[in-house]
Amino acid sequence: MKPHRATVRRSLTAFAFGAALVLAGTAQYPLSASAAEELAPLPVKPPAPTLKGTPNDLPSGPNVEPPPEKPLPPFQAPKGVVNVAAGKKATTSVKPFTGTLDQITDGKKEPEDDQVVEMRKGRQWVQVDLGDPFRIYAIVIWHDHRYLQLFHDVIVQLADDPDFTQNVQTIFNNDVDNSVGLGIGTDKEYFETFQGRTFDAKGLTARYVRCYTAGSSLSALNVCQEIEVYALPAK
Numbered sequence: 254m255k256p257h258r259a260t261v262r263r264s265l266t267a268f269a270f271g272a273a274l275v276l277a278g279t280a281q282y283p284l285s286a287s288a289a290e291e292l293a294p295l296p297v298k299p300p301a302p303t304l305k306g307t308p309n310d311l312p313s314g315p316n317v318e319p320p321p322e323k324p325l326p327p328f329q330a331p332k333g334v335v336n337v338a339a340g341k342k343a344t345t346s347v348k349p350f351t352g353t354l355d356q357i358t359d360g361k362k363e364p365e366d367d368q369v370v371e372m373r374k375g376r377q378w379v380q381v382d383l384g385d386p387f388r389i390y391a392i393v394i395w396h397d398h399r400y401l402q403l404f405h406d407v408i409v410q411l412a413d414d415p416d417f418t419q420n421v422q423t424i425f426n427n428d429v430d431n432s433v434g435l436g437i438g439t440d441k442e443y444f445e446t447f448q449g450r451t452f453d454a455k456g457l458t459a460r461y462v463r464c465y466t467a468g469s470s471l472s473a474l475n476v477c478q479e480i481e482v483y484a485l486p487a488k
């Protein structure tokens with residue numbers, strides 16, 4: 254008995270669909286990066302560079318990156334990421350004595366004295382509550398680019414709770430002697446320019462972002478101008 258014409262058509266359709274799946278399967282990995290998450294330069298609006306110039310006696314050493322001679326190339330992140338930290342609530346380990354907490358996420362990071370939030374010396378942190386969990390690809394932090402300097406014990410962490418006890422993930426740590434007590438860091442100290450510093454968060458999901466510092470090569474005080482968090486909604 255001959256198969257009904259509709260049955261043949263269905264079989265052919267099923268075969269074609271199956272073949273398409275096989276083809277898609279073989280190309281899955283290159284496609285997932287380019288189609289699902291096509292990369293684009295991070296949409297950062299950098300501030301103006303400082304006019305104060307480069308000092309002659311900059312610190313150096315095996316754990317110090319030399320200052321960049323030209324602007325760094327833009328960080329590549331999935332197309333569509335936005336700064337989800339803009340206008341969000343910031344908190345600090347100690348009340349700032351200069352500036353206010355809303356300045357951490359107000360979008361302003363020019364090399365001007367009234368755009369730097371200052372806290373007392375010691376190990377301090379600045380934290381942003383994104384309000385919801387996000388898939389975070391990049392965190393850009395400007396501590397203080399008025400003067401070229403190294404910030405000590407820079408540790409950038411993500412977590413699910415404001416006390417940093419749940420799902421804590423460290424994405425940068427240059428505390429090489431574990432003076433902060435969060436583990437030995439293997440990242441280098443870096444000179445901060447007008448580009449701030451971009452930390453690769455690799456698409457990790459979190460609601461809270463925290464950054465520690467313990468002074469800089471110029472001052473024992475702790476400072477922060479802006480924290481930007483480029484992310485997509487959590488899946």
Ligand SMILES: [Ca+2]
Nearest residue numbers: 356361478479
């Ligand atoms: Ca600011």
